[in-house]
Amino acid sequence: MQNPHPVLIATLFSRIKEASENGKKITLILGNPEPETYIPLAQLINYFKVDCSKVHLFAMDEWADQDGNIAPETYQSGFAHSMLKYFVYQIDPKLRMPMANVNYPTNKNISYYSDMITDCGEGGADICSSSPGWTGHMAFIDPVPEFLGNKEILTSLDDEYFDQKAKIVKLHPLTVAQNSLHGVFGQSGYIADVPPCAATIGPYDVKNARERIEVHALLTNCTFSSWQRMTSRLVLHGPVTPYVPSSMLQLMKTQVYVSEELAAPFDCWEQVGY
Numbered sequence: 361m362q363n364p365h366p367v368l369i370a371t372l373f374s375r376i377k378e379a380s381e382n383g384k385k386i387t388l389i390l391g392n393p394e395p396e397t398y399i400p401l402a403q404l405i406n407y408f409k410v411d412c413s414k415v416h417l418f419a420m421d422e423w424a425d426q427d428g429n430i431a432p433e434t435y436q437s438g439f440a441h442s443m444l445k446y447f448v449y450q451i452d453p454k455l456r457m458p459m460a461n462v463n464y465p466t467n468k469n470i471s472y473y474s475d476m477i478t479d480c481g482e483g484g485a486d487i488c489s490s491s492p493g494w495t496g497h498m499a500f501i502d503p504v505p506e507f508l509g510n511k512e513i514l515t516s517l518d519d520e521y522f523d524q525k526a527k528i529v530k531l532h533p534l535t536v537a538q539n540s541l542h543g544v545f546g547q548s549g550y551i552a553d554v555p556p557c558a559a560t561i562g563p564y565d566v567k568n569a570r571e572r573i574e575v576h577a578l579l580t581n582c583t584f585s586s587w588q589r590m591t592s593r594l595v596l597h598g599p600v601t602p603y604v605p606s607s608m609l610q611l612m613k614t615q616v617y618v619s620e621e622l623a624a625p626f627d628c629w630e631q632v633g634y
Contacts, residue, residue: 364575364617368489369397371573371615373404375487376415385414387481389488389565391499392419393442393544402450412457416480418473419443419464420490420499420565423555428528430467430559437544440464465526465559474525474565484568491575492595494538494587496604498574500560502532503603507563514600517567517611521602524562531558538587541580563608572612577619584621585634592622 361367372388379386390398405412422439423431433440448462463480465473477485490498501507506529509521540551566572576592579585595606596616609616 361617362620364577364619365397367617368573368575369401369404372401372487372489376405376412377408377410379414380411383414385416387416387418387477387485389418389420389477389485389561389569390443391490392439393446395442395446398443398447399450402447405455406452410455412451412455415457416461417443417448417457417463418477418485421558421560422465424528424557424559426556428557430465430470430528431555433464470526470528470559474562477561477565478568484570485565487571487573488566488569489573490606491578492588492591492606494534494591495532496591496595496606497535498566498606500529500531500535500558501563501605502529502535503605504529504532506530507605508602512601512603514602514608514611522563522567525564526559526561528557528559531556547581566608567612572609572614574606574609574614574616576616576622579621586622589622589626592618
């Protein structure tokens with residue numbers, strides 16, 4: 361489609377509004393940073409005066425240093441920082457979810473973070489919203505030894521790969537390179553500023569979610585350039601393999617929205633540089 365983001369915003373808003381109207385709890389696993397999604401989502405919540413008291417949020421990942429220390433919410437480039445600043449605190453305090461409902465990985469909870477999601481969602485999250493990284497990762501489920509296992513091809517949700525829960529991992533070099541092009545790190549290839557490790561949900565949490573939404577629409581600062589263009593093809597049409605982690609979605613009922621820009625063909629452009 362031309363622009364998947366309004367559809368993602370509308371989907372999240374409609375699910376939250378429906379749950380609120382029915383007096384039901386809703387558990388969301390959300391990717392970050394996504395101010396372009398969460399600011400308008402909060403504005404819709406405020407405009408329609410949607411009670412979020414039963415909304416439970418789980419950030420799907422967070423940065424960590426080389427010693428496995430997970431970044432605090434005060435870290436400006438962090439995911440918890442972004443989710444709080446651009447979503448939670450944008451919601452009218454009279455409508456906002458209690459802070460006890462807002463969860464993100466910490467050194468204290470990472471060993472049972474997946475269990476927190478499972479317990480809160482009574483079996484799993486209601487929605488897991490994601491977008492693939494350059495390695496094809498979901499959250500920071502990277503193709504690294506901490507996740508790869510012994511199977512190159514995944515054929516069933518019964519594979520041991522899907523038993524893996526939240527953990528701290530050493531990031532793939534491509535993931536570090538990718539994030540050096542992100543705004544929070546200056547979009548300038550400053551790889552030394554990108555943390556080398558991260559805390560992340562596991563395939564277990566993705567599998568257990570009742571609804572999965574993935575958006576493939578990332579462009580480098582609104583240009584044609586996008587490492588996600590090739591990654592999208594591998595995720596959606598390549599083999600289902602731990603070496604392209606988001607390809608796991610081929611085994612699950614999932615809504616994947618691909619922008620026209622990401623679906624655009626590409627070729628050898630001899631007279632075009634970077």
